[in-house]
Each structure stands twice: as structure tokens, then as C-alpha cells.
Amino acid sequence: METTIFIFLLFLGIVLISHVEARAPFACNPKHSGTRGYPFCNTKLPVADRVKDLIGRLTLQEKVALLVDNAAAIPRLGIQDYEWWSEALHGVSDVGPGTKFGGRFRGATSFPQVITTASSFNASLWEEIGRVVSDEARAMYNGGAGGLTYWSPNVNILRDPRWGRGQETPGEDPMLAGKYAAMYVRGLQGTDGERLKVAASCKHYTAYDLDNWSGVDRFHFNAQVTKQDIVDTFDVPFRECVMEGKVASVMCSYNQVNGIPTCADPRLLRGTIRGAWRLNGYIVSDCDSVGVFYSNQHYTSTPEEAAADAIKAGLDLDCGPFLGIHTEEAIKKGLLTEADVDSALTNTLTVQMRLGMFDGPPSAQPYGHLGPADVCSPAHQDLALEAARQGIVLLKNHGDGPTLPLSRIRHRTVAVIGPNSDVTVTMIGNYAGIACGYTTPVQGIERYAKVIHQEGCANVGCNDDRQFGAAVTAAAQADATILVMGLDQSIEAEFRDRTGLLLPGRQQELVSKVAAASRGPTVLVLMSGGPVDVSFAKNDPRVSAIVWAGYPGQAGGQAIADVLFGTTNPGGKLPMTWYPQEYLENLPMTNMAMRSGKDYPGRTYRFYEGPVVYPFGYGLSYTHFTHTIADAPLEVVVPLDGHRRTNASADGKAIRVTHARCNQLSLSVQVDVKNHGARDGAHTILVYSRPPGGGQWAPRKQLVAFEKVHVPAGSQQRVSVHIHVCKYLSVVDKSGIRRIPLGDHSIHIGAAIHSVSLKPQTLGVIKS
Numbered sequence: 167m168e169t170t171i172f173i174f175l176l177f178l179g180i181v182l183i184s185h186v187e188a189r190a191p192f193a194c195n196p197k198h199s200g201t202r203g204y205p206f207c208n209t210k211l212p213v214a215d216r217v218k219d220l221i222g223r224l225t226l227q228e229k230v231a232l233l234v235d236n237a238a239a240i241p242r243l244g245i246q247d248y249e250w251w252s253e254a255l256h257g258v259s260d261v262g263p264g265t266k267f268g269g270r271f272r273g274a275t276s277f278p279q280v281i282t283t284a285s286s287f288n289a290s291l292w293e294e295i296g297r298v299v300s301d302e303a304r305a306m307y308n309g310g311a312g313g314l315t316y317w318s319p320n321v322n323i324l325r326d327p328r329w330g331r332g333q334e335t336p337g338e339d340p341m342l343a344g345k346y347a348a349m350y351v352r353g354l355q356g357t358d359g360e361r362l363k364v365a366a367s368c369k370h371y372t373a374y375d376l377d378n379w380s381g382v383d384r385f386h387f388n389a390q391v392t393k394q395d396i397v398d399t400f401d402v403p404f405r406e407c408v409m410e411g412k413v414a415s416v417m418c419s420y421n422q423v424n425g426i427p428t429c430a431d432p433r434l435l436r437g438t439i440r441g442a443w444r445l446n447g448y449i450v451s452d453c454d455s456v457g458v459f460y461s462n463q464h465y466t467s468t469p470e471e472a473a474a475d476a477i478k479a480g481l482d483l484d485c486g487p488f489l490g491i492h493t494e495e496a497i498k499k500g501l502l503t504e505a506d507v508d509s510a511l512t513n514t515l516t517v518q519m520r521l522g523m524f525d526g527p528p529s530a531q532p533y534g535h536l537g538p539a540d541v542c543s544p545a546h547q548d549l550a551l552e553a554a555r556q557g558i559v560l561l562k563n564h565g566d567g568p569t570l571p572l573s574r575i576r577h578r579t580v581a582v583i584g585p586n587s588d589v590t591v592t593m594i595g596n597y598a599g600i601a602c603g604y605t606t607p608v609q610g611i612e613r614y615a616k617v618i619h620q621e622g623c624a625n626v627g628c629n630d631d632r633q634f635g636a637a638v639t640a641a642a643q644a645d646a647t648i649l650v651m652g653l654d655q656s657i658e659a660e661f662r663d664r665t666g667l668l669l670p671g672r673q674q675e676l677v678s679k680v681a682a683a684s685r686g687p688t689v690l691v692l693m694s695g696g697p698v699d700v701s702f703a704k705n706d707p708r709v710s711a712i713v714w715a716g717y718p719g720q721a722g723g724q725a726i727a728d729v730l731f732g733t734t735n736p737g738g739k740l741p742m743t744w745y746p747q748e749y750l751e752n753l754p755m756t757n758m759a760m761r762s763g764k765d766y767p768g769r770t771y772r773f774y775e776g777p778v779v780y781p782f783g784y785g786l787s788y789t790h791f792t793h794t795i796a797d798a799p800l801e802v803v804v805p806l807d808g809h810r811r812t813n814a815s816a817d818g819k820a821i822r823v824t825h826a827r828c829n830q831l832s833l834s835v836q837v838d839v840k841n842h843g844a845r846d847g848a849h850t851i852l853v854y855s856r857p858p859g860g861g862q863w864a865p866r867k868q869l870v871a872f873e874k875v876h877v878p879a880g881s882q883q884r885v886s887v888h889i890h891v892c893k894y895l896s897v898v899d900k901s902g903i904r905r906i907p908l909g910d911h912s913i914h915i916g917a918a919i920h921s922v923s924l925k926p927q928t929l930g931v932i933k934s
């Protein structure tokens with residue numbers, strides 16, 4: 167009897183393993199003579215016709231079963247079931263049910279967390295990571311282990327430093343986040359016309375950056391946001407994701423914006439995303455967010471109304487079962503029509519067609535050759551290491567002359583201390599998968615020096631000083647001391663916002679004690695997603711260097727060691743302001759205002775003028791760069807839309823962006839970057855502008871372009887920077903209208919300042 171069971175299990179095992187070998191076609195299997203002849207399977211027809219044909223064959227019940235992430239099979243049409251929910255924030259992840267590791271796919275390349283990758287300010291790196299991640303995703307799909315629809319990236323603005331998910335984002339600046347979104351999405355989706363390599367999704371639209379703070383959670387939060395802040399700040403990354411990145415999906419969020427759940431707001435979904443930005447793709451809910459606005463927010467009195475509101479607002483797919491359960495009844499009650507459902511399905515099925523899911527076997531398609539050997543390949547793992555090196559930010563480097571880089575000759579024995587000194591999964595942050603392998607900081611540093619290792623604290627919570635003595639002893643014996651401290655997911659995570667910005671528990675005390683006892687220089691390495699107020703270490707002369715590693719990914723320990731010992735010259739810059747703890751004193755996380763008010767300070771470098779620990783864009787190098795503006799126009803003429811030509815003055819001293827001819831309208835600045843040191847290095851040129859008039863509309867300054875350039879020691883490089891006039895030299899007025907202020911815009915690059923005058927084409931009619 168038992169033998170029979172064993173043989174059965176063995177047989178089952180073989181069946182399961184062979185199932186992973188190669189995926190059967192999702193639809194239009196050439197082996198099924200009965201179904202392959204349908205027009206929707208005919209790759210020679212336009213996608214729109216194929217989608218129409220397919221929808222025309224579906225019953226209402228079949229349609230409704232396709233409105234959810236766990237979309238049902240339609241066996242009579244030869245269509246398999248499909249799980250829409252997969253994640254690939256910084257590597258293929260198994261957070262969503264659509265992707266599973268095991269068998270021939272034991273892990274995937276785990277890149278640094280996004281906040282770290284953003285710190286590289288290297289747009290081509292972002293695209294390259296997307297390309298590699300989608301190679302691995304396609305390989306896993308071909309092997310039956312992954313999906314093709316990835317709900318990444320997260321491009322919400324990091325508005326408040328406490329946000330537990332700030333780590334997932336490219337930071338606080340709209341232009342930076344927009345560029346990241348467009349580049350990462352291009353990398354994921356490929357640039358092969360309408361065909362999609364995988365489908366990305368920019369999330370969570372919009373004004374979502376509170377998880378669980380002081381009794382308020384994202385399932386109940388009603389974000390009160392001005393029109394000005396929506397257009398000026400929160401919309402920008404999504405606009406760029408859709409219009410520049412051509413993303414195949416946008417996800418709406420859990421929270422309400424001004425009293426309406428985002429997934430039920432037709433102005434946001436149909437109006438902005440599909441109307442103004444022309445999304446070519448589908449809009450998906452956050453997981454169970456339709457259920458959430460019915461059950462938690464009591465936004466509608468019946469579930470059928472919730473289903474109808476969501477679909478009529480423009481939602482095409484529900485992550486969760488809600489629409490599958492209530493949509494048919496909503497139609498019966500007359501709250502919704504079958505045509506509304508057809509329109510939602512048109513959007514989802516079009517994406518599936520563009521992915522090739524109706525083109526027969528994956529193996530016969532453009533990405534069909536990708537397989538297990540393309541996952542965790544040496545080249546991919548090297549890129550994860552390279553990304554970590556490029557993202558690490560050097561915040562302090564003092565001492566008797568610069569402390570860093572350490573020397574293999576003078577620092578033969580190094581004390582490596584701290585709760586993050588030998589960590590693995592901490593380095594990959596959240597929305598991660600299973601890494602191919604890890605190099606911890608201790609392992610990385612061991613490649614350069616003899617290590618004396620002490621944890622110092624049992625975990626980042628660091629609630630007692632039991633291990634402090636051993637740490638202090640280690641520091642007293644070594645030629646140099648490296649403390650690897652900071653946060654992890656127990657402090658900042660999804661559904662876990664921070665309460666303060668200081669290092670947790672007694673970490674600060676450990677750092678100070680160890681620094682005081684250290685025989686050699688003391689280096690503080692921080693792992694965290696959000697900013698940390700480390701003023702104590704910044705001001706402590708015995709802490710001679712500070713490095714922020716973010717969450718540096720699977721190869722993080724190697725990258726940290728490479729920076730500390732000078733194999734890599736750090737070039738990362740902070741993508742967010744590091745505020746002092748006092749910043750939070752009178753600032754509830756629920757206050758969404760970007761601009762300062764009578765009782766609150768304003769948010770991000772664009773609007774906050776108070777003291778900081780380290781500013782946005784900060785980051786040192788082992789060499790010294792200067793830049794000069796070599797050439798830039800003194801004047802830019804803004805061409806106007808034909809109908810407006812006669813009355814450029816209609817809006818006072820600013821032209822509505824919608825009245826200007828924006829195509830190709832860019833301002834080019836030539837910048838000379840000189841490396842004065844003895845080491846090669848990469849330098850990021852951050853170009854800010856300060857618009858004329860300022861006052862009520864404008865930020866104090868805003869990033870309008872950036873460019874990263876590698877400059878060999880002692881040499882100079884000329885860099886061309888292009889500023890998109892309509893997008894970035896514009897400001898948003900109180901009614902949410904984007905306008906280009908006329909007059910002198912001041913362009914700042916470090917200490918270099920250049921003034922450029924913006925004039926309308928029809929100068930004659932301007933009145934002041």
C-alpha cells in the first residue's frame with residue numbers, strides 16, 4: 167500500500183517537474199485543431215480585430231471571470247487560466263502568486279532596492295536593469311514558472327521620510343522619478359513597437375505614500391490634496407511612465423483622494439490616465455482595493471455599486487475576487503452594461519495579445535529562446551554588483567586628511583561591527599525574490615583585510631548593550647573599524663511607517679562607544695531605505711566617514727567593500743532629503759501639502775527651506791570635480807499654438823503649456839566637467855532652475871535635467887544637457903494649470919548660474 171503511494175507520488179513528482187520544463191501555449195495551441203483556426207488566433211490580423219473577435223465569442227459569465235487577476239480558463243476556446251499578478255520591482259520576485267521559484271529556477275538576480283539604484287542617477291543603468299529583469303522574467307515564463315504581467319515599478323513620490331515603502335521608490339523628486347519610471351519600463355517592456363517583452367505597471371496612482379501611521383492606515387486614508395500638488399508633484403512620475411515609458415498598465419491605489427477612492431474616480435482613471443496621457447494598456451486595482459472601498463471605506467452601500475463605480479471609472483482588472491463576484495449582479499441591476507465590461511476586457515486582452523499570448527507556443531516567439539541559463543547568469547549578477555557600486559553614497563569623509571578609501575597595507579586588520587554587518591535578505595529590501603546568492607559586508611571586506619567580526623546588537627532593534635563590550639574590544643584591536651548599522655524591514659516596510667528618523671534602539675550609543683575606543687579610523691555604513699538622522703555621527707570627529715548603502719542587493723557586501731577600499735570611486739547622490747528628527751515635530755504624516763503653511767514646513771527640497779542633515783543630491787567622491795557652463799542660450803522663444811498667437815498675454819506673465827508648441831522645444835546647455843583629482847570618477851550634473859516670479863506658484867528650485875558622466879583623473883569632459891522647456895521650466899498654478907513663466911529663469915549647476923529669458927513667439931502683444 168505504502169509503496170503504491172510512494173510510486174504515485176514519484177509519478178506525480180515527475181509530472182510536476184516536466185510541467186516546469188516548458189509551458190504549454192496559453193491559447194491558440196496549434197495541436198488543437200478545433201481552436202487554432204479562430205480569427206483571434208490569426209497573427210496576420212490587427213490586434214484590435216483579434217480582440218474584438220474574441221470578445222464576441224464570450225458569454226457574460228466568461229467575461230466576468232476575466233475581470234480578476236486569477237483569470238479563469240475558457241476550455242471551449244482553448245484558453246488557459248492566467249494569473250496576472252507578478253512583481254519585478256528590482257528583480258523577478260515571488261511576492262505575487264504568478265511567479266514561483268523552485269525546480270530549474272531557484273532564484274533570480276536581486277538588484278539593489280530602487281532607492282539605491284535611483285541614487286546612481288544613471289538613466290542607462292535603469293534601462294539596462296529592466297532589460298535584464300525582463301530576460302529573467304521571460305525565461306521563467308517560458309519554463310512555466312512566471313507570468314508576463316509585472317506590477318512594477320512603484321513611482322509614488324517619497325513625500326514623507328517616514329513612509330515604510332519609500333525604499334521601493336526612486337525618491338522625492340518628480341523629474342527624477344519620472345525619468346526612472348520611463349527608463350525602467352522601457353527596459354522591462356522592450357522597444358519592439360507594439361510587441362511587449364513583459365508588461366510593466368506603474369503604481370500606485372495616486373497620492374499614496376502612507377501605510378500605517380498613528381492609527382491611520384492606507385485602507386482608510388483620505389488624502390486631501392490640492393490640484394496644484396497633484397499636477398505639479400504626484401502626477402509627474404505617472405505621466406512620464408505613460409507618455410515616455412509607454413507603460414502597458416497603471417495601478418490605482420487604496421487611499422481616497424479628496425473623498426473619492428482612486429479606483430472609483432473617473433476623472434483620474436478615464437480623464438487623466440486614459441484621456442490626457444493616452445494609456446495604451448490596462449488599469450488594475452491594488453490588491454482588493456475595490457473590496458476595500460466597499461468594506462473598509464463604506465464608499466458605496468452595496469457591493470454591486472462598488473463594482474459598477476470601479477468599472478465605469480475606468481478600472482479594467484481587479485486584483486482580488488470582488489469584480490468576479492459582483493459584476494454580473496451589477497449588470498442585472500442596471501448599474502453597468504455589458505459594453506462597459508467589453509471595454510475593460512478590450513484593454514486587458516489587447517495587452518495579452520501584445521505579449522504574444524495568443525500567438526501559440528512561446529518557444530516559437532521572439533523571446534522563446536530564453537531559459538534557465540539566462541537567469542542568474544554571471545553577466546546579470548555582475549550588473550547587480552555594478553548597480554550597487556553606482557548607488558552607494560559617500561556622505562562624510564574627514565579625519566586626518568580623507569579617511570576613505572582604506573588601505574590594504576595600513577588597514578590589515580579591520581573590526582566589522584553591527585547588526586547589518588553580516589546580513590543577506592536585509593540587503594534586498596522588500597518586493598524581492600530569492601537571490602542567486604549573497605555577498606555580505608563581512609564577506610566583502612574579508613577580500614581586502616583580516617576581519618574581526620562582532621554583531622554589537624542582536625538585531626537592528628538593538629534593545630540592550632550586552633554585546634557592546636566585545637564590539638569595543640574588537641575596535642580597540644583593529645587598524646580600522648567599520649560599523650554596519652541602520653534599518654531593515656522590522657523598522658520600515660509595507661504597512662509599517664516609521665515613527666521617527668533616528669537609528670533604532672541603542673544603535674547610536676554603540677556607534678559612539680565603538681568610535682571612542684577605536685584604534686584606527688571609524689567608518690559608519692548605513693543600510694536603510696528612508697533617510698536617517700545621523701547628526702550625532704556627522705558631528706562626531708571620531709566617526710571619520712559615513713557611507714549610505716541603501717539596500718544594496720545581493721552583491722551589496724562586495725560593493726560596500728569595493729567602495730571602502732577604493733576599488734570603486736563612489737558617485738551616488740541622495741535621491742531624497744535627509745531631515746533632522748525635529749522636522750517631524752509638527753508634521754502629521756497625513757498632511758499632504760507639499761508647500762509650507764503657517765504651521766508646517768513644506769516637503770522635499772523643492773519646498774522645504776529648513777535645516778537638513780544631508781540635502782537632496784548630496785554625495786561625495788574620492789576625487790574633486792568642478793563644472794562650468796560652456797555654452798547656453800540667453801533667450802528661448804516659445805512657439806505658440808496657432809489659435810493663441812494673437813493673445814499671448816491672456817494668462818498674464820505665463821503661457822499655458824497647452825497653448826505652446828512643446829514638441830522638441832528644449833534648451834541645451836553645454837557643461838564642462840573637470841576632474842581635478844588623481845582618481846577616475848563618475849560625476850552627476852544636476853541642473854536646477856528657479857523660475858521668475860516665484861512666490862505662490864513655484865518651488866524654490868527644481869531639478870530640470872541630470873546627466874552622469876565618467877571623467878578620467880585630471881581630464882575634462884564636455885556634456886550636453888537638454889532641458890525640456892514645457893515639462894520642466896513650467897510651474898503649476900493654484901488651479902492645477904501648468905504654465906511656462908515668461909522672463910528670466912535662473913539655471914543652476916552647482917555654483918554655476920546662468921540666466922535664460924523665455925519669450926513668446928509674438929513678443930509684441932505682451933503686457934505686464
Ligand SMILES: *[C@@H]1O[C@H](CO)[C@@H](O)[C@H](O)[C@H]1NC(C)=O
Pocket residue numbers: 378379661
Ligand atoms: C498598524 O500599526 C500599529 C502600531 O504600530 C500596529 O499595532 C497595527 O497592527 C498595524 N496595523 C496593521 C494592519 O498592520
Ligand SMILES: *[C@@H]1O[C@H](CO)[C@@H](O)[C@H](O)[C@H]1NC(C)=O
Pocket residue numbers: 812813815816817
Ligand atoms: C486677450 O486676453 C485678455 C486677458 O485675458 C482679454 O481680456 C482679451 O479679451 C483677450 N483678447 C483677445 C483678442 O482674445
Ligand SMILES: *[C@@H]1O[C@H](CO)[C@@H](O)[C@H](O)[C@H]1NC(C)=O
Pocket residue numbers: 288290291294552848849874875876
Ligand atoms: C551608467 O551605467 C552603465 C551600465 O552599468 C555603465 O556602463 C555606464 O558607465 C554608467 N555611466 C556612468 C557615467 O557611470
